[in-house]
Amino acid sequence: MTESRQIDQGKPPRTMSREQRRTQLIEATISTLAARGYSRTTLTEVARTAGLSHGLVLFHFETKEKLLGETLAYLAEEYRQNWQGALANAGPDPAEQLNAMIEADFAPAICAPARLAAWCSFWGEAQSRPLYQEACGDKDDAYNATLEGICARLSNEGGYDRNPVHAARIIRVTTEGTWLDMMTMVTPYSPAEAMTTVRTAAALCFPNHFTPEGLK
Amino acid sequence: MTESRQIDQGKPPRTMSREQRRTQLIEATISTLAARGYSRTTLTEVARTAGLSHGLVLFHFETKEKLLGETLAYLAEEYRQNWQGALANAGPDPAEQLNAMIEADFAPAICAPARLAAWCSFWGEAQSRPLYQEACGDKDDAYNATLEGICARLSNEGGYDRNPVHAARIIRVTTEGTWLDMMTMVTPYSPAEAMTTVRTAAALCFPNHFTPEGLK
């Protein structure tokens, strides 16, 4: 499910491998969710977005429920890989790691309008379907644990006496609230502006290491 | 639309006044949105929740679209009255006012699970429906302007050299992110715990006036 995200756009062959087609249909589902919202996302519309017949969607995913579940899993996995990759590329310094995680959360691939809108669609249905808590609960757990660990090390090494659990929570809810803002605000809201907001929160928690513009 | 939110629960008469019935149906819509999500909210289910026939829902609201639009307007108005009322009851001191607004955002009437879930349903559809952006956006404008004003006065009078726009934004996105957390977290999340998170953010912005537990 995670390999070969890229789809060959040269001249689409009539048939594709199972994995390629599934990925293409999941991407079409994300686009449709963003364009029409969860409630008006139909199999026919997903198929039309992909330029395929609606029967094929069910051939590959069996039911609409499973298509949406796999779409959510795809988004969750993409999100996880994004921040874990950014963290792996950052140095051992906790301030750099925290900065890397903040930047990762607003990377174009993650907080592109269509991606955010798709996430938001799922949030709206979350409370009524265990599906989402399954897919997202684990992801959030790993993210939180990592963030708290980084904040704890930054607190210790940086000489702050801040509660790392509180700091991590502030950073996380600030990020989530900013995503929601980007979705619901009428006036456009750039990723750069969003990141400034989260960095401001980081600067409040760790003023010796962060400014609203980034690392000190 | 704003008067007489209370419904007489003694022994339901066969007929009710137009306004009472509309309010009852809007409340049933909120419950249904929370229980089943936006996409599976049907007129029949709303009617069943209210113990009425589905024809009556259309008699009072004409279309499903209008029912949902009025439900959102009802929620937005309820929200606005809640924080404006809390603000009116607070003293002239900006720190007290900020505290009042934070408490208002987590008052049981506002962040009850069903209310939050209903809001979340609308967020998920917002980007694809201009109807909802209006209702959600306008509420935010007045709220933001007020919050920024309070932060500006607190910054001045309290001797902080903090950018009040940034502080207000931090408080707001922290609140919104915490709401989202309350919706999507698997582990339960009490309003008291939520308020602690936002007060921690306030304490970071205005440490001489706030602690995570409340006003100093």
Add this chain to the structure above:
DNA sequence: GTTCTGATTGACAAAGCAGTCAGTCAAAGG
């Protein structure tokens, strides 16, 4: 070329939905 396998299509069935409407019922006013 032939065959085999798996992807793909589109016609179809079944179910659920919003919205319509003719008629019922209850309360109020005469």
Add this chain to the structure above:
DNA sequence: CCTTTGACTGACTGCTTTGTCAATCAGAAC
């Protein structure tokens, strides 16, 4: 008691949607 008015019901319609399936098609293996 009679009439009027407005709330209310439930059967019905037409449309949309999900899901099924037999037939078709393209590419790979031989």
